[in-house]
Amino acid sequence: MTIHIEDLKFQCIIGILDFERQNPQDVVINLTLDYKYEKNFLNYADIVQKIKDVMIKSEFLLIEDALDYLNLKLIKEYSSIKSMNIKITKPSILPDCKVSVSNSYKSQS
Template identity: 40%
Template sequence: MTISIRSLHFQAIMGLLDFERTSPQCIEVDCEIAYGYQKEERRFLDYAEVASLIESTIKQEKFLLVEDALETLFGLLKAKFPQIETINITICKPDILPNCRVCVTDFRSYL
């Protein structure tokens, strides 16, 4: 099975620049997670819990780099949901440049 969380958006501190350290900016996250679903054991992923974990972690940690946020999220998600097989996460800062959306994407496989 695969769950997808699209356009999760919230305000958070993230970035290296002075103004990014003092004023929250819009952060958007897309996440796709493949996992081993086992009906008999009712092992599933709670997408609300996944979305909440992503948002709360980014808000609390106030990452300097998007790359650091990705690394942290991979570890937290896999630890919380051991049935995860693959994770693909994109974090965007849509308002940082006036003429584009800036995003970083990374992927992990635990197969």
């Protein structure tokens, strides 16, 4: 089975520039999770809330660190996840484009 969480938008502190550390900015997260369905489903509402909680609490310096941490957190919490693709976008950091970083992960189990 695959869960798609698309265009999850909220504000958090993320970035290395001085102004990024002072005020929350918009982020958009897109996530695709492949998981083994065995009569236990993954609650996408819980996953969305965990993502928001981690991002808001952690105040990451780099998007890359946020991606890796979200992967570890979700894999640890949900053992049925086989793989995932996460993309974090900062839509307002540059005036003429959106900036994103993404990565794909596979479970080691």
